[in-house]
Amino acid sequence: MTENMKDVIIVGGGFTGLTAALELLKRGYSVTVLESESEIGGLAGAFKVGGQKLDKFYHHWFTNDLEVMELIDELGLTKELIINPTNTGMYYANNFFKLSTPLDLLKFTPLKFHNRIRLGLLTLIARRVKNWKALEAKTAKEWLLELGGEDVYKVVWEPLLKGKFGPYAEDVSAVWFWNKLKLRGGSRGKGGEERLVYFKGSFATLAESLAKRVCELGGKIILNQNVVKLHQSTDCWRIQTETDFYTAKNVISTIALPLLGEMIKDFATPQYINKLNCIKYIGNVCLVLELKKSLSETYWLNVNDPTFPFVGVIEHTNFEKPETYNGSHIVYLSKYLPHTDELYSMDTREFLEYSYPYLKRMFPKFEKDWILNSHLWRARWSQPVVEKFYSNMIPNEKTPYDGLFICSMAQIYPEDRGTNYAIREGRRIGKNIDIVE
Template identity: 30%
Template sequence: MSTPTPARRVAVIGGGVAGCTLAEGIQRAWPHSEVILLEGHTHLGGLSVCAQPDEIGWDRFYHVVTPQDQHLLRWLERLGLRHRVRWRSVATGFYTDGRLYSLTTSLDFLRFPPLGLLDKVRLGLTILYAARTASGADLEGITAAQWLTRLSGRRTYARIWEPLLRAKLGSAHQQVAASFIWSTIRRLYATRQGERQSESFGYISGGYAPVFETARQYLTSLGVRVRCGFPVRGAEDRGGSILLHGPEGETVEADRVIYTGPSRLLTRIFAALPLPDALRRRADSLRYLGVICMVLKLRRAVSPYYVLNITDPSVPFTGVIGLTTLVDPVEVGGHHLIYLPRYLPDDDPDFDRPDEAFYQPFMAAMRQIFARRGFVEREVELWRIFRARYVSPLHVLHYDKLMLPVELLPGRLYLVNTGRILSGTVNNSQMIEEVERALPLVLA
């Protein structure tokens, strides 16, 4: 007969996909324990869901599901929502030298005028090489810029890779390690399927908000207490336990705490706990990548591409995401949605500028890019700006040595957040995978 696990009080901080799947895993493994999920906002979902109130009618950032997102698909299965995933082939484009080019099929690639034949061959070989490299460990000590220039040549780096890196990382693009771009290439390469070799992407009908509503009910049915509107602001060392301070003097006491929020805020929240000094310094020194994203609600489809990469550095956003080339416009009342992300480091002063400051420059760039498609400002029915300062730590050189461990105070305090992703891009499936990797440590 197996010995029953002792009843413990476990608090998971953060109700994004990481927190939800952690609470689920812990409650399942320790059915006699009291597991509480604490979320600062009024609803679960973190960066995945829509804003409240939801004027856009969709997630505030854009989300795709890829056929490789098996951890996410299994979670949706457990929630009874797997049938909601819709698959589509989408197009990719490039805006370069003042023109729009499709780069969706192999034929598009062969025809792509900005690169000569030799450049194309080197670019193709770089992608193949990256896709077939099984581990990014050897790429932690070389920058993406150095690695890609070596493989593809200076011209292709300047014309293709640098704009793509800028699109993903903004002004931080020169500091990231090659392992970052290696994992991105692998994820995208794997989505190219079928005869046309176009990108096979999926979305969740209804968006992410209903997924997290179902997750809340599901967690409750397992016995997890879900408490929204509880931003954890501080923690007290109670010897054996940790007392978490929430709003208006409210507290929650737990024997074991798992934090899923940004590492940059860790030492502030857990200032009173005996964290090693070296760990504190590492947490405080991590630089984060954030995003400012404008969403446009339009009457017609202006961009035929799901992703339009932009090589012109004067454009104030780093890509154009034609969300409704993937999501059926019926899902958003027949409207068309365009997302204009601008990625930037967490200390960029743009985070402190008012929303209005972005409107004119963004519109001028939209008119310039879609001049031939007749884009005019009055087509915009609604625009909103969404910001996230701490999406994930910048994957700088030797990030593998800088990343924080899961066990911060063994037996008491743990960390599972986007900073745990070493070989992969930040996405919900990857986060669930990181949770599954961390669970044995959390439960030890």
């Protein structure tokens, strides 16, 4: 079928696409959102546990994530927010260390006392950086070694960089790390404890509320529409999915840049395709366990043991109570890796068998009969690799082709990708884009 001509078709039904649609509809334009999956939300997808929706990939916001807070207020959902102090810790050298407050940091014995002070000062220094562009010529490794020294880097930062970016760890820009330190340092209570925000019923529930508002304003959201090609004609764009065709005066792509490159390769210049392909992405595999018992009292456990395959063990029910999920304790095991890695192709049973010995070593009391259920989720385009001089790698939102625009997670900079900034960028392009009439 061919749908009636729209002013704008948005490719991708995550928070960026939905928020852009909302703002364009407010401006009076006709909008259709095409989503390849069977549900909206993108990386904020969910599944059911105990009758309640649960995020496929763990999510939270910081208290200084103002863009998402404003959207929640606009949708009349402020009462659905949960704001709590959280227990943050580190697993290092077969020991657990609490790292939720400045006092916890002073007790972090793997580092000598003067290095604990240097580690604590890092966040303060990061928050005082005004000109982040001065950091673009440095890698995170170089910058962190300058600020904290070799011991702090080896114990604290190197395992986390390798856990997050794998083979690209030493390529990551200082700007990426600076923003992480700045953001976390600004989400604390009066006692210095970290305070985080969750949305009742999962982030997908917020995405659904946003989608509902889009439809109320006259927008259309069509699921299971995987766009395979864009065709440019003299007066419109023809959008080809695996099953249908759509036409629009304008197209906004919110998906990973290489996917867009594949859609336009028949007419785009090789130079522009190379621009879309120059940013690397790393994938993610996330094992979600429903357990009879809790593993620990820690919500977010950074794993700084290089022999352990996961960057973090996140016990979600140390933030949102287990009763929400029929009494189950929810644990996420997150692994960032290239999509070509063998682990990326494992099924749920294989991945669980692979993971169990590591969990058993970390939590000796843990037994297989604690596992009520397990779920495995993959994200091929989970995280852009932010390298040195990343600002030069990002394509402009306006492409060389009239009426085709890009608004993707790879363009969120100097901040890192996340729901808050996806909403910010969606609002920005929806409010300011010069629509081809």
